[in-house]
Amino acid sequence: QVQLVESGGGLVQAGGSLTLSCAASGRTFSSYAMGWFRQAPGKEREFVAAIRWSGGSTYYADSMKGRVTISRDNAKNTVYLQMNSLKPEDTAVYYCAATGSIVAVTPALYNYWGPGTQVTVSS
Numbered sequence: 508q509v510q511l512v513e514s515g516g517g518l519v520q521a522g523g524s525l526t527l528s529c530a531a532s533g534r535t536f537s538s539y540a541m542g543w544f545r546q547a548p549g550k551e552r553e554f555v556a557a558i559r560w561s562g563g564s565t566y567y568a569d570s571m572k573g574r575v576t577i578s579r580d581n582a583k584n585t586v587y588l589q590m591n592s593l594k595p596e597d598t599a600v601y602y603c604a605a606t607g608s609i610v611a612v613t614p615a616l617y618n619y620w621g622p623g624t625q626v627t628v629s630s
Contacts, residue, residue: 511603550599575590
């Protein structure tokens with residue numbers, strides 16, 4: 508079992524930056540690949556970024572590539588999402604998730620989810 512809690516969301520102006528954190532409980536955190544997803548009102552949940560258990564490989568949605576960086580600290584049971592050059596269309600609830608797969612970009616393949624943190628980007 509893994510429990511996840513996101514933090515770091517908030518209101519930021521366009522062009523600004525935010526770093527989201529996801530704290531995990533459970534001694535097996537390091538064995539899970541982790542992902543970040545987002546969901547805007549009226550839209551489906553979409554993939555943002557993922558990282559393998561070792562942190563050695565990362566994956567990004569094309570829409571976010573170059574503007575976000577995912578990282579993890581297994582000693583702290585935490586995964587991060589640094590976001591730069593934010594745009595109003597990045598406004599969404601951001602979720603972190605854990606998967607027993609090697610890595611995944613599909614929400615259905617993730618076993619555990621946090622409650623989400625709101626990111627609002629003003630123009």
